[in-house]
Amino acid sequence: MRDFLRRILTSKWSKVFVFLLSLSPFVYLAWPLVAFLAWQTEPTRFGANPVEYVQHFTGDWTLRFLLLTLSVTPLRKLLGLPDLIRFRRMLGLFAFFYVCLHFLTYLWPDQGFDLHGMWKDVAKRPFITVGFLGFVLLIPLAITSTKGWIRRLGGKRWQALHRLIYITGLCGVIHYYWLVKSDHRLPLLYGAILAVLLLYRLGSSLLKPRPQPASATA
Amino acid sequence: MPIRKHSDLTYADVTPKSLYLSRRQVLRSMGIAGGLLLGYKLFNRIAYPPATVKAGAKLNVALKSPFSTTEKENTFDDVTHYNNFYEFGTDKSDPSRNAQKFITSPWTVSVEGEIKKPAKYSMDDILKLAPLEERIYRHRCVEGWSIVVPWIGYSLNTILKLAEPTEKAKYVAFQSYYSTSQMPWGLHSGIELPYVEGLRLDEAMNPLTLLCVGMYGETLPNQDGAPVRLVIPWKYGFKSIKSIVKIKLVKSEPPTTWNLYAPREYGFYSNVNPEVDHPRWSQATERRLGEFLRRKTLMFNGYGEQVAGLYNGMDLRKYY
Numbered sequence: 001m002r003d004f005l006r007r008i009l010t011s012k013w014s015k016v017f018v019f020l021l022s023l024s025p026f027v028y029l030a031w032p033l034v035a036f037l038a039w040q041t042e043p044t045r046f047g048a049n050p051v052e053y054v055q056h057f058t059g060d061w062t063l064r065f066l067l068l069t070l071s072v073t074p075l076r077k078l079l080g081l082p083d084l085i086r087f088r089r090m091l092g093l094f095a096f097f098y099v100c101l102h103f104l105t106y107l108w109p110d111q112g113f114d115l116h117g118m119w120k121d122v123a124k125r126p127f128i129t130v131g132f133l134g135f136v137l138l139i140p141l142a143i144t145s146t147k148g149w150i151r152r153l154g155g156k157r158w159q160a161l162h163r164l165i166y167i168t169g170l171c172g173v174i175h176y177y178w179l180v181k182s183d184h185r186l187p188l189l190y191g192a193i194l195a196v197l198l199l200y201r202l203g204s205s206l207l208k209p210r211p212q213p214a215s216a217t218a
Numbered sequence: 219m220p221i222r223k224h225s226d227l228t229y230a231d232v233t234p235k236s237l238y239l240s241r242r243q244v245l246r247s248m249g250i251a252g253g254l255l256l257g258y259k260l261f262n263r264i265a266y267p268p269a270t271v272k273a274g275a276k277l278n279v280a281l282k283s284p285f286s287t288t289e290k291e292n293t294f295d296d297v298t299h300y301n302n303f304y305e306f307g308t309d310k311s312d313p314s315r316n317a318q319k320f321i322t323s324p325w326t327v328s329v330e331g332e333i334k335k336p337a338k339y340s341m342d343d344i345l346k347l348a349p350l351e352e353r354i355y356r357h358r359c360v361e362g363w364s365i366v367v368p369w370i371g372y373s374l375n376t377i378l379k380l381a382e383p384t385e386k387a388k389y390v391a392f393q394s395y396y397s398t399s400q401m402p403w404g405l406h407s408g409i410e411l412p413y414v415e416g417l418r419l420d421e422a423m424n425p426l427t428l429l430c431v432g433m434y435g436e437t438l439p440n441q442d443g444a445p446v447r448l449v450i451p452w453k454y455g456f457k458s459i460k461s462i463v464k465i466k467l468v469k470s471e472p473p474t475t476w477n478l479y480a481p482r483e484y485g486f487y488s489n490v491n492p493e494v495d496h497p498r499w500s501q502a503t504e505r506r507l508g509e510f511l512r513r514k515t516l517m518f519n520g521y522g523e524q525v526a527g528l529y530n531g532m533d534l535r536k537y538y
Contacts, residue, residue, distance in 0.1 A: 047310070
């Protein structure tokens with residue numbers, strides 16, 4: 001069974017499959033717009049406040065991809081499927097893709113591309129500040145996601161830098177929690193999943209036997 | 219002697235095995251088709267909100283109010299599919315689905331408290347207390363969106379004057395209907411229910427404060443607060459309490475639902491004020507449903523001429 005899974009995971013089509021699957025929320029979102037432009041069919045799914053719909057949609061998928069990216073390492077170890085690592089970069093870049101769309105829906109329809117107004121908003125409002133911080137912290141990770149950058153930075157430093165995603169995950173959950181008025185069930189669910197994923201890392205780093213300092217006695 | 223009655227059936231009447239088996243096949247494929255149909259319906263229900271709303275009864279509107287704005291009205295579809303009515307779910311599209319079976323007849327509104335003439339009104343009574351007016355108001359939500367709605371009703375002061383408030387009456391407390399069997403979604407709303415709201419007596423007596431029984435020429439749809447609600451156009455939308463069952467005149471400031479939940483975020487007054495922000499977001503701008511970019515929010519939602527005098531000498535930063 002494991003061999004079979006491994007063969008699927010390492011086949012060259014698996015990446016194409018995961019890519020298309022990750023892109024499908026975007027297609028789902030963009031399709032009514034295409035239909036509207038092509039055949040003037042009224043987009044009904046977006047409801048009375050389409051801007052808000054797109055904001056929530058892209059925000060939701062950013063959080064989901066952040067959590068998916070963070071679950072790769074635990075799943076590799078728990079399922080004994082190290083080949084899952086092949087998808088981690090792609091999932092992380094999809095999180096970045098959806099957060100870029102999310103940020104654009106804030107900068108354009110909300111702020112009217114007024115950078116000055118945006119800065120005032122970011123500085124003044126914790127809910128915006130924390131979301132913006134999470135977004136900014138992902139930028140260096142997206143840039144340094146290539147093989148070349150791993151080489152240039154060296155594995156250890158690259159890994160340390162990419163731990164920033166933990167903070168982005170926290171920022172995302174807090175951002176969502178502060179958006180909601182009183183029904184906190186969904187943000188708490190995302191928070192609980194994030195907590196499990198981060199605690200797993202804490203646990204495994206505490207349990208890992210530390211390299212013994214070279215002893216001087218002979 | 220036992221009587222044996224011969225059956226009329228002969229062996230020729232036995233269903234041939236092939237037919238019998240094909241019947242099974244038909245049933246199975248019906249099951250699959252049913253499953254697919256159910257899946258399709260479920261998908262549609264998730265993907266698309268119901269397009270139609272149970273038709274309301276036509277109302278006889280006698281007057282067009284001079285308070286009406288000439289701004290473009292939002293569509294009936296927008297106003298009935300984008301609702302904050304936490305008793306029926308916290309998502310904006312929840313009430314349009316979950317409120318469809320809400321029973322609003324018979325209905326009684328009790329007027330009580332510091333008054334000389336307590337009364338219980340049926341909806342028929344309420345519809346006949348005064349001629350119905352159409353009032354097209356701007357409606358601004360504390361969340362930063364707004365709509366323009368042609369409401370139907372008459373000034374709340376009609377019913378308050380009939381009650382003859384005593385000297386002691388200084389505030390009016392309102393209460394919504396609540397039942398966990400009709401509104402199980404309320405249990406997850408995070409707020410304490412039944413929903414309660416309140417106004418200072420002079421605010422309640424202001425002619426702009428509308429006792430509302432309909433919109434768009436018809437009785438109120440359930441998700442918009444049927445059968446009777448308030449509309450207070452210069453305050454954030456949550457002050458305009460829905461599905462009212464009790465109006466009580468009281469001596470001191472009554473508790474209000476959102477203020478109880480987060481006193482720092484939602485004040486008793488909650489007048490629309492672009493200069494006083496919500497702790498988590500700006501109130502300087504709003505998105506009018508149907509528009510892409512945000513527009514500037516007006517002081518008292520543009521009704522300053524009628525209501526600014528109510529707050530003379532008050533620090534509106536303190537009394538937000």
